[in-house]
Amino acid sequence: MSDKLSSSARKVQEALKDKGFDCTVTELPGSTRTAKEAAIAVGCQVGQIVKSLIFKGKKSNTPILVVASGSNRVDVRKIGEIVSESIKMADADFVRKETGFAIGGVPPLGHSERLKTFIDEDLYEFDEIWAAAGNPHALFKLTPDELVKMTDGQIISVKDDN
Numbered sequence: 001m002s003d004k005l006s007s008s009a010r011k012v013q014e015a016l017k018d019k020g021f022d023c024t025v026t027e028l029p030g031s032t033r034t035a036k037e038a039a040i041a042v043g044c045q046v047g048q049i050v051k052s053l054i055f056k057g058k059k060s061n062t063p064i065l066v067v068a069s070g071s072n073r074v075d076v077r078k079i080g081e082i083v084s085e086s087i088k089m090a091d092a093d094f095v096r097k098e099t100g101f102a103i104g105g106v107p108p109l110g111h112s113e114r115l116k117t118f119i120d121e122d123l124y125e126f127d128e129i130w131a132a133a134g135n136p137h138a139l140f141k142l143t144p145d146e147l148v149k150m151t152d153g154q155i156i157s158v159k160d161d162n
């Protein structure tokens with residue numbers, strides 16, 4: 001029941017409901033702080049975990065959300081080419097400010113501001129995937145199509161092949 005969720009997870013559950021998604025946030029006893037821990041907690045492959053990573057333009061400071069498969073390392077050069085600016089990983093304070101959530105629980109929706117978003121094409125290898133839901137114990141299950149709809153992101157290759 002959503003009234004048993006902690007406030008950070010409830011924020012995500014409400015964002016899902018407001019946007020018309022029939023996804024249920026679950027808070028688990030074990031840690032879901034990392035993609036590996038999250039995969040163990042729900043019994044799926046690491047690749048099925050959606051990492052919601054915040055980057056920023058080195059000059060503009062524009063926040064960029066990359067939702068990546070848990071088994072992929074993001075190649076910042078690929079994203080940088082598309083946005084025509086070098087980007088770097090954001091620090092914890094920037095993540096908190098731009099999303100309203102702390103690292104380890106950043107969800108793909110429900111942020112303070114709308115974020116320019118890129119989606120890892122490899123997530124389409126799976127019928128079902130799992131995303132963070134506000135804190136390092138909360139997840140929800142969704143489909144890649146739902147992820148695209150809820151983020152309005154662009155599907156690209158983000159994987160660092162090196």
Ligand code: 5CA
Pocket residue numbers: 032033034035038049050051052053089090091092103104105106130131132135136
């Ligand atoms: N709940 C899990 C599974 S959904 C989760 O949020 N995983 S995550 O990968 O999306 O978020 C953790 C990510 O935050 C790490 O992969 C790492 O890229 C990033 N991160 C961890 N520590 C820091 C830090 N100090 N500064 C910036 N980014 C960090």
